[in-house]
Amino acid sequence: MTEAYSSTIPAQARENGRDLLIRLTAGSIVRKALHFHTIDSTNTQARELARNGEPGGLLILADEQTSGRGRLGRGFISPADGGLWFTLLLRPPEGQPVSPAVTLIAGTAVCQAMRDMDILDASIKWPNDILIRERKAAGILAESGFDLHQQPYLILGIGINLTIEAFPPELAASATSVRMSTGLKIDPIQLLQGILTHFSDLSDQLNKEGFPAIRSRYLSCSSTVGRDVILTDPVMNPDLAISNRAASDPRRIYRCIDIAEDGSLVLLDPSGRVFQQNSGEISLRYPAAPTGTMERDHT
Ligand code: BTN
Numbered sequence: 001m002t003e004a005y006s007s008t009i010p011a012q013a014r015e016n017g018r019d020l021l022i023r024l025t026a027g028s029i030v031r032k033a034l035h036f037h038t039i040d041s042t043n044t045q046a047r048e049l050a051r052n053g054e055p056g057g058l059l060i061l062a063d064e065q066t067s068g069r070g071r072l073g074r075g076f077i078s079p080a081d082g083g084l085w086f087t088l089l090l091r092p093p094e095g096q097p098v099s100p101a102v103t104l105i106a107g108t109a110v111c112q113a114m115r116d117m118d119i120l121d122a123s124i125k126w127p128n129d130i131l132i133r134e135r136k137a138a139g140i141l142a143e144s145g146f147d148l149h150q151q152p153y154l155i156l157g158i159g160i161n162l163t164i165e166a167f168p169p170e171l172a173a174s175a176t177s178v179r180m181s182t183g184l185k186i187d188p189i190q191l192l193q194g195i196l197t198h199f200s201d202l203s204d205q206l207n208k209e210g211f212p213a214i215r216s217r218y219l220s221c222s223s224t225v226g227r228d229v230i231l232t233d234p235v236m237n238p239d240l241a242i243s244n245r246a247a248s249d250p251r252r253i254y255r256c257i258d259i260a261e262d263g264s265l266v267l268l269d270p271s272g273r274v275f276q277q278n279s280g281e282i283s284l285r286y287p288a289a290p291t292g293t294m295e296r297d298h299t
Contacts, residue, residue: 009034020061023189029200030088031057038080040067042087043141043157049089050153051145056091061192068159071141072281076159083162083177084188088199090154093207098154100278101211103128103142104218104263105202106156110138111221113194114160117186119178123223125284126256126265130160131223134284135176137161158195162186212261224256224265224284233280253285 016035024030039045042060044067049058062085068076078085092098107128114122114130121132130138138160146152161177178186205213219225230253257274258266264278 028196030059033059036062038064041065041069043069046087046089046155051147053147058089061086082164084160087155087157092152098144098152101263105206106140108218108221109195109198112198116194124221126224132176132181137176211263227256228253228285229256229282232283
């Protein structure tokens with residue numbers, strides 16, 4: 001990072017970051033930490049630093065984000081002390097491209113760290129949304145690019161709802177927090193430490209052996225395999241552009257039968273055709289059909 005750029009980071013964030021770094025103990029992949037009380041978005045800050053050549057291993061943590069960002073241009077609610085909001089800046093090993101599987105191992109690390117802290121119902125909805133009892137409790141926004149020296153970077157923004165008690169009406173049916181769904185009181189820094197430890201371990205394995213070596217750990221967290229799904233991305237499912245009813249047409253409901261060796265979904269369509277899907281979003285159908293609406297969108 002250049003001096004000119006580092007002067008745009010408030011001194012308080014650097015100071016708090018030093019304290020945070022000390023609390024993140026051995027085994028962590030974090031080289032430098034910045035801890036903001038309030039920031040627009042930890043991903044936006046990390047992306048600007050990455051573009052200016054900041055090396056990997058930077059962690060940015062915020063107590064509150066005023067413009068938290070989610071996937072597909074959505075916002076992400078991140079109120080003061082409502083959860084764990086952070087971004088990790090990574091650089092792939094010299095000469096290698098960013099591996100898409102990094103986002104899958106990030107989800108695995110979050111799920112396993114949550115389970116370690118007794119949030120036993122945490123699971124992954126493909127590719128990397130974290131659900132607790134069918135509702136979304138955490139999300140991951142991965143953004144990659146090249147810096148001004150043409151070196152690749154990956155930023156992994158992770159948001160986990162810990163103590164939020166109520167969501168806006170449009171999210172009320174699909175979102176949850178750890179407190180709402182389990183009553184548990186979680187120390188965010190302990191959870192962060194757990195995520196970093198799992199992530200560090202998984203990314204070592206990914207770099208050495210590729211995704212097939214960690215697929216079983218991903219699968220042990222998955223709540224998608226064995227479920228019926230609807231493709232909720234208009235590019236994947238053009239019927240969405242027409243109406244939700246068309247999108248839920250039984251001919252558009254697929255059974256997820258596996259996660260492939262490259263992390264893609266393996267889907268079975270109603271005519272018995274098996275195909276793979278490696279991008280986009282899905283919504284899960286309920287395991288057993290209750291009365292009323294069948295699908296829930298966990299976006
Ligand atoms: C999603 O589910 O759509 C992804 C949500 C990612 C939210 C996190 S919170 C920390 C980081 N900073 C952001 O602005 N977004 C990510």
